[in-house]
Amino acid sequence: MTKLELKLYIAGNSAISRTAIRNLKQICETNYTDGYTLEIVDVVKEPDLIETEKIIATPTLIKISPGPEKRFIGDFSNARKIIESIKIS
Amino acid sequence: MANQPIKSKIVKLETKIDGFDHISIGGLPKGRTTLLSGTAGSAKTVFAIQFLVEGIRANGSGGVFVTFEESPPDIKLNTEGFGWEISEWEIEGKFAFVDASPQIGVETIVSGEYDFGALIARVEHAVKKTQATRVSLDSLSAIFNQFKDDQIVRRELFRLVGALKTLGVTSIITAERTQEYGAIGRYGVEEFVADNVIILRNVLEDEKRRRTMEILKYRGTSHQKGEWPFTIMPDKGIVVIPLSAIELGQKSSNIRISSGVSELDEMCGGGFFRDSVILVSGATGTGKTLMSTHFIAGGTAKMERCLLFAFEESREQLFRNANGWGVDFEKMENDGVLKVEARYPETANLEDHLLNIQRVIDEFKPMRVAVDSLSALERVSTIKGFREFVIGLTSFIKHREITGFLTSTTTSLMGGTSITEGHISTITDSIILLRYVEMYGEMQRGVTILKMRGSMHDKSIRQFSIDGKGMHVGKTFRNVVGILAGNPQHVDNNEEIQRMDGLFSDDK
Numbered sequence: 001m002t003k004l005e006l007k008l009y010i011a012g013n014s015a016i017s018r019t020a021i022r023n024l025k026q027i028c029e030t031n032y033t034d035g036y037t038l039e040i041v042d043v044v045k046e047p048d049l050i051e052t053e054k055i056i057a058t059p060t061l062i063k064i065s066p067g068p069e070k071r072f073i074g075d076f077s078n079a080r081k082i083i084e085s086i087k088i089s
Numbered sequence: 090m091a092n093q094p095i096k097s098k099i100v101k102l103e104t105k106i107d108g109f110d111h112i113s114i115g116g117l118p119k120g121r122t123t124l125l126s127g128t129a130g131s132a133k134t135v136f137a138i139q140f141l142v143e144g145i146r147a148n149g150s151g152g153v154f155v156t157f158e159e160s161p162p163d164i165k166l167n168t169e170g171f172g173w174e175i176s177e178w179e180i181e182g183k184f185a186f187v188d189a190s191p192q193i194g195v196e197t198i199v200s201g202e203y204d205f206g207a208l209i210a211r212v213e214h215a216v217k218k219t220q221a222t223r224v225s226l227d228s229l230s231a232i233f234n235q236f237k238d239d240q241i242v243r244r245e246l247f248r249l250v251g252a253l254k255t256l257g258v259t260s261i262i263t264a265e266r267t268q269e270y271g272a273i274g275r276y277g278v279e280e281f282v283a284d285n286v287i288i289l290r291n292v293l294e295d296e297k298r299r300r301t302m303e304i305l306k307y308r309g310t311s312h313q314k315g316e317w318p319f320t321i322m323p324d325k326g327i328v329v330i331p332l333s334a335i336e337l338g339q340k341s342s343n344i345r346i347s348s349g350v351s352e353l354d355e356m357c358g359g360g361f362f363r364d365s366v367i368l369v370s371g372a373t374g375t376g377k378t379l380m381s382t383h384f385i386a387g388g389t390a391k392m393e394r395c396l397l398f399a400f401e402e403s404r405e406q407l408f409r410n411a412n413g414w415g416v417d418f419e420k421m422e423n424d425g426v427l428k429v430e431a432r433y434p435e436t437a438n439l440e441d442h443l444l445n446i447q448r449v450i451d452e453f454k455p456m457r458v459a460v461d462s463l464s465a466l467e468r469v470s471t472i473k474g475f476r477e478f479v480i481g482l483t484s485f486i487k488h489r490e491i492t493g494f495l496t497s498t499t500t501s502l503m504g505g506t507s508i509t510e511g512h513i514s515t516i517t518d519s520i521i522l523l524r525y526v527e528m529y530g531e532m533q534r535g536v537t538i539l540k541m542r543g544s545m546h547d548k549s550i551r552q553f554s555i556d557g558k559g560m561h562v563g564k565t566f567r568n569v570v571g572i573l574a575g576n577p578q579h580v581d582n583n584e585e586i587q588r589m590d591g592l593f594s595d596d597k
């Protein structure tokens with residue numbers, strides 16, 4: 001089984017950012033007990049990084065591994081939607 | 090209340106887009122956002138990029154292009170023809186793309202609350218990196234398509250525009266509209282995003298496309314009203330044709346020049362005025378091309394540079410015709426006193442023809458310009474477009490203080506007027522009519538000076554003939570009436586003729 005590798009882009013310490021991080025961590029802790037990595041990037045601090053990834057909206061989550069790459073935009077309030085589309089076999 | 094401080098005025102930023110700064114009275118409102126709305130193919134993207142390009146060219150001020158639609162490589166490819174070296178400016182750090190175009194092949198799921206924090210951060214970063222003063226965003230409609238939640242998009246666009254204001258940049262946002270005349274944008278919010286609205290149109294009228302630009306709203310500052318024709322030049326981009334630049338302030342000269350036909354000079358009271366525009370009107374075959382040939386020969390004989398724009402005949406035909414009247418165009422061209430530009434009217438639209446004529450005049454710097462014929466150009470334009478063309482052309486000629494000689498073909502053989510005359514007769518200084526006159530089973534030609542501003546002239550209708558040396562003006566048609574009306578009738582009442590002779594004599 002491939003390990004889940006996630007990258008989350010947020011814009012500063014806003015309410016949406018905090019909600020998104022909290023929701024996402026909760027989803028991961030309860031569903032991916034085999035382990036996962038989550039890198040959080042603040043676009044305000046590292047604008048060069050997002051230029052290459054072409055991020056527009058925040059929060060944006062990129063599922064890097066397992067492939068194919070998928071993107072999620074929003075605050076992850078709908079956990080089921082995320083879990084369904086991440087689906088690790 | 091009396092001594093309230095005057096609030097700071099809105100300053101304008103000169104775009105350096107040809108003609109635009111004139112119709113906008115100084116450019117785009119500085120530090121503000123202007124909405125550029127238009128249908129598909131109305132040149133919004135060209136305007137948006139050119140705005141940045143002209144800034145870099147004029148004073149090296151940086152530009153940021155935010156694209157929601159086309160990818161940067163596509164944009165560069167599509168604008169290569171204009172000679173804009175975007176890739177080089179990117180390396181020099183004067184131009185930056187913020188690529189927000191849709192990512193093809195990456196599945197994106199949108200759910201819940203989000204904002205455009207990343208986009209705003211990227212724009213701010215690009216502006217700081219390039220020290221940009223100009224930003225273009227293309228287009229609003231594309232971002233509404235990418236993100237389905239209109240309410241969030243709307244809120245975030247306001248934030249983005251707010252961020253641009255804070256940065257102090259002058260910006261353009263393009264928006265797509267579905268109709269040439271109607272709502273400004275598709276989403277009903279576009280006009281509230283920006284303080285200023287410009288509309289680009291590409292109207293289909295009588296099967297012809299006509300591009301116009303209108304400044305609909307400039308909050309707190311002035312601009313010219315109405316639609317202005319513009320065109321897209323292959324090596325230049327957008328060129329607005331500001332007809333209001335035309336002022337009736339031309340100097341007028343008393344210097345007379347020869348028409349190339351001595352009898353005609355006499356009829357005009359000594360020749361045409363140096364800086365006048367002469368219109369010659371007549372049916373096909375009455376001798377308009379001949380008269381323009383004489384007009385040119387009259388100039389080159391005095392080593393004046395002459396320019397002939399031909400829209401009816403090819404160079405070969407013109408040269409052969411001229412030879413038939415004893416005028417050697419080829420030698421004149423070799424001597425550098427003549428330049429013949431023959432084009433089919435259909436090769437370009439009228440705006441392009443006008444700009445081309447102006448360019449050639451400025452390059453060749455002639456003393457005399459002949460256009461044969463003006464009415465051939467009616468074919469490629471709408472009536473309104475043609476009127477603007479004629480005004481633009483005549484005023485340009487007058488401003489250069491050269492002599493303009495324009496011909497116009499009437500539709501009816503015996504008389505009548507053409508559309509051309511209707512638009513032009515009041516702005517030309519002289520009008521010469523050429524007419525067919527039926528005389529006892531024979532077609533003869535008649536010439537008369539209908540109008541000659543600022544000078545006495547012969548009021549009679551004179552018979553003329555054409556031979557191997559050109560035009561020869563003869564006697565007056567004394568016993569024919571109704572020539573100008575296209576209904577010549579013979580009169581044999583000599584008493585009446587004698588009485589009339591005395592009535593309008595200039596000598597008295």
